[in-house]
């Protein structure tokens with residue numbers, strides 16, 4: 269077993285900057301979350317605009333119909 273010859277023949281992994289966390293992200297086919305470094309970062313980035321969109325849509329519907337204004341304030 270010559271481990272060092274294996275690593276020497278393999279090309280160095282190409283990394284890019286993760287748009288979500290700014291950390292190094294492996295830019296290779298095995299990283300299916302690229303350019304993000306991980307699934308968490310990819311979902312976090314998608315979740316940011318998704319939650320903002322949901323919040324804008326949900327705000328007029330929430331509270332007003334189910335609770336009177338006085339109860340919301342207290």
Ligand SMILES: [Zn+2]
Pocket residue numbers: 286287288289290291293304305306309
């Ligand atoms: Zn990241």
